[in-house]
Amino acid sequence: MASPLIETKLYRPRIRQGVVARPRLGELLGRGSKSRMTLVSAPAGFGKTTAVAEWLASAAVGRRSAAWLSLDARDSQPASFWTYLVTALQRAAPGVGAGALPLLQSAPTSVETVLATVLNELGALSDPLDLILDDFHLADTPDIRTGMTFLLEHLPPQVHLVICTRADPALPLARLRARGELVELRAADLRFTADETAAYLDEAVGLKLIAADVEALEQRTEGWIAALKLAALSLRGREDVSDFVAGFAGDDRYVVDYLVEEVLGRQSDDVRDFLLRTSVLNRLHGPLCDAVTGRQDGKAMLEVLDRANLFVDRLDDRRRWYRYHHLFADVLRTHLADERPDEVASLHRRAGQWYADAGEHVPAVGHALEAGDVDRAADLVERAIPALQRDRQEATICGWIKDLPDDVVRVRPVLAVGLVGALMTRGEFEGVEDRLDGAERLLDDCGRAGPAAEPVVADRSALARLPGAIEMYRSALSLARGDSSATLRHAQRAIDRAAADDHVVRAAAAALSGLASWGSGDLDAAHASYSAAVEGLLRAGYVADVLGCSITLADIRITQGRLTDAQRTYERALRLAAEAPDTLRGTSDMHVGLCQIAWERGDAAAATGHLQRARELGELAGLPQHPYRWRVAQARILDAEGDQAGALDLLEEAERVYTSDLSPDVRPVPATRVRLLLTHGDLGEARDWARRQGLTTDDELSYVREYEHITLARVLLAAHTTDPSGSALGTATPFLQRLLTAAEAGGRTAAVIEILVLQARVHDAHGDSTAALAALERALTLAEPQGHLRVFADDGPPLTALLTTVVRQRPGWAYPRRLLDAAQRTGGATGEATGTTSAATRHALVEPLSERESEVLRLLAGDLAGPDIARRLHVSLNTLRTHTRHIYTKLGVNNRREAVRVAARLGLIPRAPGR
The missing domain is CATH 3.40.50.300 (P-loop containing nucleotide triphosphate hydrolases)
Known part of the structure; x- marks a missing residue:
């Protein structure tokens, strides 16, 4: 039956x-x-x-x-x-x-x-x-x-x-x-998306978590719904919510119980053994698994786990590399440590040996450290440093050496100097001189007191290069302290003490000499030194460093007003990068540089394209200063599109992420921010900035502060516009003449052009049209061969009248006509003339919406949540919130639903059906 x-x-x-x-x-x-x-x-x-x-x-x-x-x-x-x-x-x-x-x-x-x-x-x-x-x-x-x-x-x-x-x-x-x-x-x-995670924790579970905790949980659980539920169970009744979220892992009792019951407990002994042994690996590969487990079925077993959905993710389309889900890996490692504690170190040693044999230094060192083999890890680090320096992986070097006991690093001069190089490249100078002194003492003592005094060295070839390297880093330290003469002295010693084939130290010393010349305003000498450095780096195969040098070479040419030469420098660097097997650090920076040149020439489409390409490559393909450079470039574009709030947000972010290196900060972000504020009439904050910086028209002039001083001249012009009866214009006149004389003497043509434009405005304000036109025509003559545009167009209405006069007086001169058209377009791309709202709508609003704010409003009317809107617009969530606040203020509302309703009534967005 x-x-x-x-x-x-x-x-x-x-x-x-x-x-x-x-x-x-x-x-x-x-x-x-x-x-x-x-x-x-x-x-x-x-x-x-x-x-x-x-x-x-x-x-x-x-x-x-x-x-x-x-x-x-x-x-x-x-x-x-x-x-x-x-x-x-x-x-x-x-x-x-x-x-x-x-x-x-x-x-x-x-x-x-x-x-x-x-x-x-x-x-x-x-x-x-x-x-x-x-x-x-x-x-x-x-x-x-x-x-x-x-x-x-x-x-x-x-x-x-x-x-x-x-x-x-x-x-x-x-x-x-x-x-x-x-x-x-x-x-x-x-998997739950970030928005679904937030909705689940807030609405379904009733946990009112801050955004940072929600984001951390989403990343830790990788959208695994059961893990979120288990985390919610653990969170109930807790007061230390953020601490728990930060430490949430596979040792949480609910996660452990669930995975043991639902997954591990259902596996055969053979599969369970494989899972536990390979849990020490961050990435799974058939031969690597065989090396760790001592078995011969790694590839087949990974395919079985993949088909069985045993919390493994494929890392490539060829099914060669996999990884375990983070929480699953945590549980496996916990069980491995509990059940087989004596095996953990040996498993890491086998993994490290496999990676070392494969020439993959990073995981080899990681596994050696996990195994507790600090001497082996130190040997691996020392041998890996040249390749990592060549590829600009300074963060990796710093992380490793800080993981090694100080007494191990102290007796290894090659290792100590390698750390100095990584730290200084990242702009970290504390303790550097002591490390250099210690390495030098080891070299001096070498062989004096018998074998006991011999330094520990894994890479013997690097030992002979240390004298030159130490002097080179002393030169860099002197530059960081602002001592140009000591910079040049140590740079020459580095060249004298470097081995004949040590192209890296010789190139670095030349670059440091170039930096000293650059900071003093001797641009020709700086360019020559940097060019010599590039040739040496190319001989050494340090292409990533060539990209870093290209930023300086291009910047010097831009300062000299030679945009075409700067463009060629960036394009040459990109060709070199394209020949590399992997994306080189600095590639993103080359696109940001090309964006800046295209922007100055008025090619907004090309500028935006380069900036988008830099974003696609990501910050990992950028040098340490890339995050701030990208934001400054994007801010200029946003401001031109009428999105002042977004531009200011980006400049604030740029200040926060700014990383100092040995290059002089010739265009400080705060000064760029002040220039943007002035175009929108914010004179008060601009004056506050000048006071904070201690800037006056009586200052001694220098190339390093030239950008700030020209910005100060702009502040004076804005002050005159606000109060024509004041003394600002009289103060600006001799100040601009001093600036012009200094810029001409230094061959800084880009600054000369900008100063002449400001002089034209000052003469015009004085009523001296003849002098104003003479200054403007001279600026035009200097700018035309290289196609400068933004330096004229960005001054907007104050310059438009003068350009109109030039066009009328010299109708055959096409260049002023082009600039006038661009200035008129620029003036029509901001403020009330954006064209994004009708005249009737502008009258109904407290203040008209910018183009970007209108775009945000359209997306707010849809179903996308905040993080999705931010991703769609390629902005941060904080920037989106700033736009939203401005929209609410302009519409006179307090929430999203009301904003959509009012916007539909005003005709800013289509009415939803049934409304």
């Missing part, structure tokens, strides 16, 4: 209260309903069942009927499996399965015979039907697989199969993919 059926296995799961709406999953499942099969495959706790049940409950399913079957381990027997499946179909479509069930319960009958009857009956259905098999992995046996393959191959078009499983079934998935008959939802699709 057949066992009675468990009716609840045929019930569709109820949707629990507090489930986060996930329309994107419904869209994917809806797309799958038009195919033969949808596969929902992910590890335990990723919300597979809930996603499908929620989709079935949605109105989008319409006239579709659904047959649901929740499987368990007892359904691995064919008779039970097929009886339940046919019964589920019968409940959804009463005319199906009436003849099939008796066949299943009678004498042995082939599955194909039974399924043929069912398929014929399904084919007669007029309405579509979804068959959902939940937890299919519990019943996936060879006998059932055969019948399922037959069923899949002959499903009528109105029937759609959904399989929810923790492991990919051994069904003809590849064939279905090739035919376009399979839609797949994987862990990557099911």
